[in-house]
Amino acid sequence: MHADDDGMLVELGARWRPGDAALLLGGIRRAAERGLPLTLAHRGAGGGSLLRAASREWPHLRHREIVRDGRESFRTRPPRWMRYRLPAPTGAGGEPAGVAISGGLGGIGLALAARLAAAGHPLWLLDRRPAGGLPAADRRRLAATIARTRVVVDQADVTAAVPAAPFPITHLVHAAGELDLAPLADLAADDLERLAGGKATALRTLVEALVPAGLRSVVAFGSTESRHPHRLFGGYALANELLRREAARLREERPEVRVVTAEWSLWSAVGMGAASAGMAGRAGFAVVPPEWGVQVTERLLDRRRPMPEEIVLGGPQPTPERPVAAISGIGGSSLVVDDASVRRLVRLCLPGGTARHREVGPRDRIVRAQVADDTVYTWGSGHRDWNTRAPGRQR
Missing domain, CATH: 3.30.110 (Translation Initiation Factor IF3)
Structure with missing residues (x-):
């Protein structure tokens, strides 16, 4: 300094x-x-x-x-795609294969586990908390998942070590994290040190441990806070920025493993921010409906599908003139309760839909989408471009 x-x-x-x-x-x-x-x-x-x-x-x-050095490996490489539409919902990940979920006993982890169980994937749920300490509703959700597929639950701190995989693991969802809101003026340096590197360290530990077990695709759950943080979210924003950078390094080091970073906003009914999601939405946060979020995550695990490497899911709040606004690689929503508008956005992005898509240039990192009536407008923007502006209309 x-x-x-x-x-x-x-x-x-x-x-x-x-x-x-x-x-x-x-x-x-x-x-x-x-x-x-x-x-x-x-x-x-x-x-x-x-x-x-x-x-x-x-x-x-x-x-x-x-x-200082624009050649650093953490920088996102130019995307390999020029035009992309959300694929038809035909089951994720191909044939059933082993999936590990860190933070698997959290609200988002259990929601994702339920969907993957329905597709027949054997699941390995890793979490710091014991399954016996879950609330009654979550225990029932876990029991329903166990009834549908093979489920192994391990209590583990994946920032330090990963237990031996109980079966071959093809896919990993890194959903573990910690939300500790505090003003930077009051945040102790030791607490920030602990928060900052936890998610990134856990991601590297998990990938290096699971590659020998057959790992081929990873979805790392980040947060839009890493790009546009709100007050009190400093430690959380930094942790997710470091996660994104670590994921980019792993892509360089492990080309045989596809690593996608999905930077979510708050989920509207599950996860660490569930209790405050309604208030957050009214304050200007973008919120992801859980049903849509787990559907997208399931697709991201399928390494046969072409995907951007970093996907930002969220956006400005809607207005009467802008029913749905989204910033993402494949589609998203900023709506808190209107799932019908989310389904409309997804439907319009399917192959054969009425939407026309702007080709994304080699310098673009983010695709923004906007739904109005029966048309979706999309345009590309640079990696650091978070300004809101009206898209060029395409019919």
């Missing part, structure tokens, strides 16, 4: 390391207290999400992020 009257500079390396969270948090606080501009420079470590979250708490904080 360097400071003078003109501003502050925090320099990090190519990867996130122990001590980086405390260093960056200290730089943010000092810059805010002194009214100085803050520059974060790194070669791939990340941390920009924490700056953006800090600007929510200290609106006067001026900041910028500089990545």
Whole structure:
């Protein structure tokens, strides 16, 4: 960390390391207290999400992020696709194959397990909590899943170690995470250190442990907070930014394994944010209906399908003139309760639908979609482009 009257500079390396969270948090606080501009420079470590979250708490904080080497492997490669439509719902992942779900006893994990069980996939559910400690409703959901397919439940902290796989594992859904909301002004450096690297570390630990067991496709659950954080979400945003960067590194190191990062907004009825989803929606958060979310996740596991490597699922809240707004690689929704509009968006994106799709250019990373009446409008945008603007209409 360097400071003078003109501003502050925090320099990090190519990867996130122990001590980086405390260093960056200290730089943010000092810059805010002194009214100085803050520059974060790194070669791939990340941390920009924490700056953006800090600007929510200290609106006067001026900041910028500089990545010194554009050749770093964490950067998203140009997508291999030019035109994409959501495939027809024909069962996920081909023939039934072993699926591991980290965070498998959480609300989202159990919802996904129920859908995969219906398709006959044997399931390995990994979670820190014991199954016996689940609420009665979740125990019933787990029992219903066990009645449909083979299910093995292991209590494990996957940030440290992964138990031996009980059967060959072809697919992994990394849904484990921690939501600890706190203002950066009050967040202890040790707590931020713990939060920051947990999801990324667990992803690498899981992939390296499961490749020998036959792993071929991974869906890592991130969050749109990593790109556009809200107040109190600084630690959570940083954890998901580091997850995204670790997934990109794993794609480079493990070309035989397809790794897709799905950056979700809050799910409307399950998961860590379920209790506050209604309030969050009214406050401007985008929310994913669970039925749609598990359907998309199931498709993402099928490595035979062409998919973008990073998919952002969420978007601005709808208006009467814009019934559904979405930012995603394959479709999504910002609606809290109107599942009919979600189904309409999915239907319009199916092959043979009435929607016409803008070709995505080689520099595009995100496809935005907007439904109005019987037409869906889509356009591509750059990786860092989060501005809302009207799409060019296509008939």
